[in-house]
Amino acid sequence: MCAARNVGSSGKSSRNAFTTRCRASALRPAPRGDSLTGDAMRSRTVDLEPGDLLLLYTDGVSETRDAEDRFYPLAARLGSFGGKEPGAVLDELLTDVVAYSADGMTDDAALLAVRCEA
Numbered sequence: 292m293c294a295a296r297n298v299g300s301s302g303k304s305s306r307n308a309f310t311t312r313c314r315a316s317a318l319r320p321a322p323r324g325d326s327l328t329g330d331a332m333r334s335r336t337v338d339l340e341p342g343d344l345l346l347l348y349t350d351g352v353s354e355t356r357d358a359e360d361r362f363y364p365l366a367a368r369l370g371s372f373g374g375k376e377p378g379a380v381l382d383e384l385l386t387d388v389v390a391y392s393a394d395g396m397t398d399d400a401a402l403l404a405v406r407c408e409a
Contacts, residue, residue, distance in 0.1 A: 339407040344377060351400030352384075358393040377404035 339345060346369070355363040368387060372380045381402050389396050 341407055341409055343407040344380060345405045345407065346380070346384075347401075347403040347405075349399070349401045351396070351398040352388055352402060354398070355388050355392045355396055355400075356394075357391055360393075363388055363391050377406050380404050 337345075348365070353363060353365050357363075368384075372383060375383070381404050384402060385400075388400070
């Protein structure tokens with residue numbers, strides 16, 4: 292089981308926790324203001340199964356835009372990474388995001404991939 296909490300900025304893109312089967316669990320953006328104190332934060336619990344890959348990412352990934360000002364389609368692209376080891380997913384995802392970006396990805400980004408073993 293994974294309990295996830297979004298404390299990022301709000302924006303047009305949705306916040307999601309994904310597994311390699313691209314089962315998505317949407318997390319609402321945290322409220323503006325004192326969100327890091329825990330006040331009014333929402334969390335979501337996701338049951339992970341053996342073999343699932345949990346991908347955590349910041350808005351530097353999900354809010355990357357192409358030349359036509361469209362957000363990076365993370366959910367649509369994740370299917371191509373299924374079954375790969377976490378390190379390979381991170382390498383390929385970052386390469387894909389940079390290639391998608393109109394400006395060479397100027398925002399900071401953090402990615403973490405964790406495989407559920409049992």
